[in-house]
Amino acid sequence: MELAILIGLLIGQLALIILAQFKITQIATSEVASRIQELNGALGEAIQMVGGSVQPENPIMAILAKALEKQFDNPISATMVEKDESGKFVKKIE
Numbered sequence: 001m002e003l004a005i006l007i008g009l010l011i012g013q014l015a016l017i018i019l020a021q022f023k024i025t026q027i028a029t030s031e032v033a034s035r036i037q038e039l040n041g042a043l044g045e046a047i048q049m050v051g052g053s054v055q056p057e058n059p060i061m062a063i064l065a066k067a068l069e070k071q072f073d074n075p076i077s078a079t080m081v082e083k084d085e086s087g088k089f090v091k092k093i094e
Helices: 002-052 059-073
Strands: none
Touching: none
């Protein structure tokens, strides 16, 4: 009889532990979900603040940018300078 009571108490304790873990998980999940919603709202506000402060492009800066792009479009020519075995540069005779 005592063994049956002990087994019943152990099963009851196990059920309470499982229920407590389930409730803790539910509370933690709802807390994480609410924090994600807060973060989502704060992120949306930050994006609106940054997006609202964008100024239109200055036409003079656009002209300068295009001029600089044209300079970089042309390839740079380079000549190879040879070295001897000791690492000194060798004069090229043409």
